[in-house]
Amino acid sequence: MNTSKIFRQYVRHRPRFLYEYYSTAATPQLSDINTTNPKPFKDIPGPTGIYNLPKIGAMFLFKPFSKYGLESIHEVSDNLNDKYGPIFRFGPGGVSTSDPKDIEQVYKNEGKYPVRPGLELASIYHERSQKEKGLALLEGEKWAELRQKVQKVTVRPKSALHYIEGQSGVAKDLVLLLKSTKPEDIRELLFIYAIESIAVVCFNKRLGILGGHVTEDVKNYLENMKVFFNLLDTGLSTFPLFKYYETPMYKKFRDAVDKCYGFGKVKIEESLGKAVEMTKDGTWNPEDPNLLMSLLTDDRLSIDQVTGLVLDLLIAGTDSTAKTLEVFLDCLARHPDIQETLHQEILDHIGRHGDLTAETLPNMKYLTACLKESFRMHYPVSMGAIRILPNDIVLSGYHIPKGTSIFLNNRRMIKDPKYVKDPTVYRPERWLRDQKGEKAEQIPSIGLIPFSIGVRNCVGRRFAEQEIYLAGAKIIQNFKISTNHNSAEPKVAYTPFCTLTDQPMLTFEERI
Ligand code: HEM
Incomplete structure (x- = not known):
């Protein structure tokens, strides 16, 4: 035995x-999804043409079709973010968002x-x-x-x-x-x-x-x-x-x-x-x-x-x-x-x-x-969590059908000067609280997870x-x-x- x-x-x-x-x-x-007026999924900005081919679209963002290997997925994502804004399509069935409200919605x-x-x-x-x-x-x-x-x-x-x-x-x-x-x-x-x-x-x-x-x-x-x-x-x-x-x-x-x-x-x-x-x-x-x-x-x-x-x-x-x-x-x-x-x-x-x-x-x-x-x-992870939701949702005013892979781009958000002061500076003090328990800096709590x-x-x-x-x-x-x-x-x-x-x-x- x-x-x-x-x-x-x-x-x-x-x-x-x-x-x-x-x-x-x-x-x-x-969430109380407003399904009456969202813009369609296809209107989300993002790379077009071959990048939209079903199943293989996202592949063209990487080697040998681009200079980036998968280990540089953060650079690929940053380039797309710079070009298209906080929400962008990532291949035909994927979307990335670095908007804190969207991230919150996805978790909810x-x-x-x-x-x-x-x-x-x-x-x-x-x-x-x-x-x-x-x-x-x-x-x-x-x-x-x-x-x-x-x-x-x-x-x-x-x-x-x-x-x-x-x-x-x-x-x-x-x-x-x-x-x-x-x-x-x-x-x-x-x-x-x-x-x-x-x-x-x-x-x-x-x-x-x-x-x-x-x-x-x-x-x-x-x-x-x-x-x-x-x-x-x-x-x-x-x-x-x-x-x-x-x-x-x-x-x-x-x-x-x-x-x-x-x-x-x-x-x-x-x-x-x-x-x-x-x-x-x-x-x-x-x-x-x-x-x-x-x-x-x-x-x-x-x-x-x-x-x-x-x-x-x-x-x-x-x-x-x-x-x-x-x-x-x-x-x-x-x-x-x-x-x-x-x-x-x-x-x-x-x-x-x-x-x-x-x-x-x-x-x-x-x-x-x-x-x-x-x-x-x-x-520590190239974006944040990834989710496929059981129901449709609206993110940044766009309709996201169920089954879409949603990349929660916390990495980008937490380096965005909109949410963090001097984001390139290593400053632990920003996370401390004063005697009254007030945070030194008001960073969205959904940011660093x-x-x-x-x-x-x-x-x-x-x-x-x-x-x-x-x-x-x-x-x-x-x-x-x-x-x-x-x-x-x-x-x-x-x-x-x-x-x-x-x-x-x-x-x-x-x-x-
Ligand atoms: C700095 C170290 C670590 C980081 C940054 C990290 C980060 C993560 C993240 C982001 C996820 C995905 C969560 C999600 O999809 O919502 C995850 C899942 C997971 N991690 Fe970690 N992790 C770390 C260390 C560890 C350690 C030490 C263990 C085990 C002792 C561990 C075991 C797991 C397991 C089993 C899951 C899957 C959970 C599930 O699907 O229910 N991780 N981790």
Whole structure:
């Protein structure tokens, strides 16, 4: 009998985890759509001619038909925005809007089971290999059922705080490594930090790879995960031949995902083995945070579902956090004065050698503001969320038929001088509140939503933020960081999360 089955036997009748049910789900409201006078969809400005060909129109905006690859989707979108305004058509069945009122309308009308297009390649992979789809790929009631089970252990504010001690240990090891060696490849190091940190949540244990020696299996996992993310949204810019047969690109993707899953499965099996031991010898306390255990003790989830889900969290939680952390450190490195203000906040709250805890982290307002501002400067996803709505809607006075892919262009909006003062300046202070709780700057609240909002928002938000805060605070507590980048605004690429095109050469000068 395999470890998972043995584990189930032990835990089936034990008390459930005590996480209370929490849902961000608001009752979906259909907006009061004025369908009497909207202008027709075809009148929305946007590229015409071949760009309007069904299914393949948007493809002509990218290589080899233009100089832009999919990693430059933000530049393509900015060019169209400059030419046509805040709302423009994007191929025959797509529209992009950076108007805050439109964005709000879309979220209000996303329905009970929001549809997010763009992940066809991963969906096809799961169907062909008969693997259980995780949260990101499921639709409709099946998605809602799984989401409800997952979010009770991931989404509420305290979910991540359960893991703060374990993840703080990872941040301390990162700093020890930075002190003892001068790692040449900071990007690689941040990926290792991210995987070690999310492993604390996914497997309830450290992988032990931050000591300077990265095992072969982790190296392979990281390589394959990068292939996975580089190919993930290929369907947006090329004709999706992979839907019809196994193209070489599809095979590359399949092999990479198979290997990522293989790595995760071994780690899950190891954690399950440990879980069996703990339940046998009575050392497992159901009150302890343990995502894997809490999912496994939910009889409504099959072992395959749990495995698929944990692997999805592992994959979704590595690339995103590592890249965001790099961008964050780059922002701080370019602004020594801001670093000093942050350093002072760190000294005030945890001192020279202390660690962030569940009590102190919520007080780190400047740290939070620094990350928000880094998200604003370099939005982590190329636009914002994408939705296909269940009903027609009116955006900026145009009729948008149901079934249209709507790109919510928060990245553009949050850099627009109409909504943000001096948008090219990195200024965390704009997110702070004064004594009366008034915001320093009135920025539309729908603007900066890097993890999206609504019932289908990012389930990993709390973990990602916590991992970035812990690493950022520990690094600034111990080092002054600087960079060889001197351009005012670095060039970025979206693969699909935002990354700096030229890897920054960060220098860590130890504080004494
Ligand atoms: C800085 C890091 C991250 C960013 C910027 C980010 C951003 C996003 C965004 C924009 C979405 C789409 C939401 C929507 O369509 O409304 C999403 C979905 C998702 N994210 Fe994240 N994410 C990050 C980290 C993580 C982490 C650490 C995990 C896992 C531990 C994770 C797991 C997921 C999953 C499973 C979904 C799909 C949710 C669903 O469809 O129900 N993410 N994320």
